[in-house]
Amino acid sequence: MVERKIKTIYDVVCPFCGTLCDDLEVDIDIKEDSVIEVRNGCQIGTKKFFSSNPSGHRYLKPRIKTNGEHKEVSWDEAIDAAADILVKAKRPLLYGFSSTECEAQSKGVELAEILGAILDNTASVCHGPSLLAIQDVGAPLSTLGEYKNRADLVIFWGSNPVHAHPRHLGRYSEFVRGYFRKDGRNDRFIIVVDPRNTHTAQIADLFIQVKPNEDYELINAIRAVLRGVELDVKEVSGVSIEKIRELVDMLKLCNFGVIFFGMGLTQTLAHHRNIDAAICLTRELNDHTKFLLEPMRGHYNVTGANQVFTWNTGYAYSIDFSRGYPRYNPGEFSSVDLLIKDEVDSSLIVASDPASNFPAAAVKNLFKHPLISIDPHETPTSAFADVVLPAAFAGIECEGTAYRMDSVPLRLRKVKNAPGECISDKEILEKLIIKVKEKLGE
Amino acid sequence: MAEIKLKLKKKPELPLEADIITPDNLVGKTIAEIKKLAIYHGKEVVKLGDFFDISGKSTDINDTKIIIEGDLSNVKRIGEKMSGGEIVVNGNVGMHVGNQMNGGKITVNGNADDWAGAMLQGGELEINGDAGHYVGAAYRGFWQGMKNGTIKVKGKVGNETLAWVNGSKPGNRFPKLICGSAGAFLGIHSHGGIIIVEGDSDRCAGADQVRGTIVIKGKISRLLPSFKKIGEVNEIELPNGEKITGKYIEYSGDHSVAKNHSKIDKKTGEISNSSNGRLYIAA
Numbered sequence: 001m002v003e004r005k006i007k008t009i010y011d012v013v014c015p016f017c018g019t020l021c022d023d024l025e026v027d028i029d030i031k032e033d034s035v036i037e038v039r040n041g042c043q044i045g046t047k048k049f050f051s052s053n054p055s056g057h058r059y060l061k062p063r064i065k066t067n068g069e070h071k072e073v074s075w076d077e078a079i080d081a082a083a084d085i086l087v088k089a090k091r092p093l094l095y096g097f098s099s100t101e102c103e104a105q106s107k108g109v110e111l112a113e114i115l116g117a118i119l120d121n122t123a124s125v126c127h128g129p130s131l132l133a134i135q136d137v138g139a140p141l142s143t144l145g146e147y148k149n150r151a152d153l154v155i156f157w158g159s160n161p162v163h164a165h166p167r168h169l170g171r172y173s174e175f176v177r178g179y180f181r182k183d184g185r186n187d188r189f190i191i192v193v194d195p196r197n198t199h200t201a202q203i204a205d206l207f208i209q210v211k212p213n214e215d216y217e218l219i220n221a222i223r224a225v226l227r228g229v230e231l232d233v234k235e236v237s238g239v240s241i242e243k244i245r246e247l248v249d250m251l252k253l254c255n256f257g258v259i260f261f262g263m264g265l266t267q268t269l270a271h272h273r274n275i276d277a278a279i280c281l282t283r284e285l286n287d288h289t290k291f292l293l294e295p296m297r298g299h300y301n302v303t304g305a306n307q308v309f310t311w312n313t314g315y316a317y318s319i320d321f322s323r324g325y326p327r328y329n330p331g332e333f334s335s336v337d338l339l340i341k342d343e344v345d346s347s348l349i350v351a352s353d354p355a356s357n358f359p360a361a362a363v364k365n366l367f368k369h370p371l372i373s374i375d376p377h378e379t380p381t382s383a384f385a386d387v388v389l390p391a392a393f394a395g396i397e398c399e400g401t402a403y404r405m406d407s408v409p410l411r412l413r414k415v416k417n418a419p420g421e422c423i424s425d426k427e428i429l430e431k432l433i434i435k436v437k438e439k440l441g442e
Numbered sequence: 443m444a445e446i447k448l449k450l451k452k453k454p455e456l457p458l459e460a461d462i463i464t465p466d467n468l469v470g471k472t473i474a475e476i477k478k479l480a481i482y483h484g485k486e487v488v489k490l491g492d493f494f495d496i497s498g499k500s501t502d503i504n505d506t507k508i509i510i511e512g513d514l515s516n517v518k519r520i521g522e523k524m525s526g527g528e529i530v531v532n533g534n535v536g537m538h539v540g541n542q543m544n545g546g547k548i549t550v551n552g553n554a555d556d557w558a559g560a561m562l563q564g565g566e567l568e569i570n571g572d573a574g575h576y577v578g579a580a581y582r583g584f585w586q587g588m589k590n591g592t593i594k595v596k597g598k599v600g601n602e603t604l605a606w607v608n609g610s611k612p613g614n615r616f617p618k619l620i621c622g623s624a625g626a627f628l629g630i631h632s633h634g635g636i637i638i639v640e641g642d643s644d645r646c647a648g649a650d651q652v653r654g655t656i657v658i659k660g661k662i663s664r665l666l667p668s669f670k671k672i673g674e675v676n677e678i679e680l681p682n683g684e685k686i687t688g689k690y691i692e693y694s695g696d697h698s699v700a701k702n703h704s705k706i707d708k709k710t711g712e713i714s715n716s717s718n719g720r721l722y723i724a725a
């Protein structure tokens with residue numbers, strides 16, 4: 001039997017989803033520098049740790065595309081080629097940033113400012129509408145600990161945490177015992193509003209099946225009933241008025257309620273207006289009881305990307321530096337709209353895979369122009385990139401800061417070394433900044 | 443009337459930001475001076491003369507007419523913050539045409555992109571074609587959008603037209619929109635705008651409106667549940683005194699807005715959940 005030297009690292013923060021669980025235990029084979037066991041994590045988070053192990057998918061050296069083939073080159077050559085693309089571009093796009101640490105994100109802002117580029121993060125295809133609504137009507141938010149200790153009515157609207165944030169229910173919202181909710185699940189009433197009977201809906205106390213894309217009307221009706229208005233209609237979005245009245249009574253009678261909302265609200269028709277209405281509902285419910293809401297952020301550090309971009313530029317995403325100062329307008333400077341209109345002439349993608357998620361028309365234009373990808377492993381985006389810069393996994397192979405979905409910063413830990421010549425996103429962007437400055441003659 | 447003529451030489455590859463093209467900026471300048479004015483092509487600063495052939499002259503702002511020819515669908519911010527004079531665009535125009543203008547007139551003989559006449563403070567914007575989303579709307583995070591002036595769109599307008607429009611009867615400000623047909627969330631968060639739709643409207647017109655009048659001469663695809671039918675009328679009197687005749691069904695709303703404060707009726711002692719917003723749909 002081969003003797004293995006195992007090191008266990010405790011209290012590791014999981015760099016997968018916005019829940020950012022901070023109680024993982026990871027066993028590392030010191031000799032091979034690989035992950036052999038992850039405890040406490042959910043299936044998805046555990047898989048991410050294993051995917052950092054050396055495999056055919058991981059890039060070990062920088063690559064440049066010549067004659068349609070990727071060729072391994074040295075770091076100097078690759079950085080030079082990447083800087084060349086960015087300096088020559090009239091309207092470069094810097095996109096991604098949500099799956100890397102805050103230190104790298106701030107370097108991204110610096111690079112965008114030097115280049116006069118467009119800076120965007122994945123919020124523009126995810127919870128960007130939530131941010132728009134918050135800018136319009138404010139937001140009554142709190143940290144997750146408050147919900148865990150106090151909430152006795154929990155609504156999941158257009159979100160399915162059983163699949164997307166598997167440990168959210170166990171750590172903060174459903175099964176966990178809180179200070180004032182000593183009996184855990186029995187002390188909480190769970191409501192799920194969704195067009196589909198999801199697995200979250202199946203473990204809820206009340207499931208309200210709303211017609212697809214008609215959430216706005218339902219929230220609107222709830223607000224009117226809450227105000228004491230007799231409505232002319234018998235049914236709204238597939239829900240009867242009697243059921244809406246029952247629901248409103250429940251909302252008013254609870255001690256502490258919370259709405260967790262997901263992409264079911266932000267990315268269906270009406271987008272930010274759904275959130276606008278949900279925020280207004282939450283605000284109006286505070287006339288009767290305590291009510292808060294919380295966006296269920298997807299990527300583990302998309303909240304961090306919004307925070308870092310905001311404290312550096314004043315805006316959370318969709319930022320244009322082309323006139324030397326930051327300007328903000330989703331729809332005009334957001335990546336998907338820019339790419340569909342073919343308004344960018346080169347792109348740098350950091351820790352993201354737009355080729356898998358963006359509309360086909362946008363991806364087509366993305367591939368038409370020079371493309372640089374900073375990614376630890378092969379993705380549809382990096383496979384078509386002109387320059388691939390291999391990165392270390394943030395939170396597994398390098399340290400950093402990440403923000404949980406409720407904007408609480410947590411320190412990511414390094415559990416193993418990066419394979420090959422991989423370096424952290426922050427170091428790659430630092431190298432790029434130096435090279436770009438050199439080429440611009442600064 | 444003194445005229446300045448601009449002709450686009452070639453369609454720019456990247457969006458051209460030409461917020462310099464307003465009577466305020468061009469008046470009293472020689473052609474050579476106008477040609478040297480800076481505009482933005484991507485992150486490059488270029489000269490107006492690089493992209494436009496320019497001729498004509500002017501001395502007084504209110505007597506200035508700027509005529510622009512060519513496909514300007516990639517040219518943004520024409521007429522930004524203009525305060526007088528006239529601009530005529532013969533062709534399609536890009537985003538933000540006439541945004542925040544407070545006087546004068548812009549005529550677009552073609553289609554306009556998003557944010558046409560955003561946060562208009564006064565003046566007149568006429569689009570003889572279709573317009574994009576957010577016509578006359580407030581920019582992100584602003585609580586007061588279009589405050590005065592008129593927007594006329596012959597074709598259809600997109601979603602969230604006239605969001606956060608802010609009119610005032612005591613202040614004698616009546617922001618007004620007349621359009622052919624409208625997208626979803628027409629006049630959302632309206633605080634006293636006048637909107638007349640000659641044709642149909644998509645879902646949720648008048649959502650969250652506190653005050654304001656919306657007249658739809660066609661059909662609405664989905665009426666919000668928080669609007670309540672009052673009855674049928676034969677004549678509508680708009681806040682600015684104008685009248686529209688014809689058979690309409692009058693609705694009050696939006697009743698979901700908490701700002702429509704509930705009042706106790708002095709005679710009956712009952713709480714009335716009234717609303718100052720009105721929506722008229724053709725009977």
